[in-house]
Amino acid sequence: MKKIVTSIFILMFMVGCSAQDSGELTRVDVQKGNKQENYEDTLMIxxxxxxNLLKSSFGEVKWEPNTKPEMSRKEDISATLFYTFDENMPERLYEYRIWFNGNDTATIISNNEKEGYGTLDLDNSRILKNNLLNYHEN
Structure with a gap:
């Protein structure tokens, strides 16, 4: 009986942890940096x-938690992602600073301590660029 109760507890814990990671992305606020070290107006997506495209691309970032990177230039885009995990609780906001590199990859720094510093491959970087940077220009 003790093994069954322990197994059920472990299963419930695992389901609870995975539910936290699968929150619903409801909104993305985007600010584009400019050469004067200021941000332009915030656009809401x-x-x-x-x-869904953005959530999928952010899911492909290769994260290196506990890394303290320093970038030599200001980020190209600042994005705030709004996640809903429980309809009875306020949204959680995660902030990302994104640099688009010359080789069409992206470098991302997150305020989420589980993520930290990350890189994104060519295809997903293009999706971010087309849906964040170009969305901002339209």
Missing amino acids: TDEKTI
């Missing part, structure tokens, strides 16, 4: 198709 809420359409479901773009949100």
Whole structure:
């Protein structure tokens, strides 16, 4: 009986942890940096198709937690992702600073301590660039 109770507890803990990681992305706020070290106006992305593309791309970032990188230039984009984990709780906000590199990859720094510093491959970097940078320009 003790083994069954322990197994159920472990299973519930694992399901609870995975549910936390699978929150619903509901909105993305984007600010584009400019050469004067200022940000332009914030744009809000809420359409479901773009949100799903962005969530998928952010899911492919190769994160290196506990890394303290320093970048030589200001980020190209600052993005705030709004996640809902429980309808009875406020949204959680995760902030990302994104640099688009000359080789069409991206470097990302997150304020989420589980993520930290990350890189994104060519294909997913293009998705971010097209849906964040170009969205901002339209």
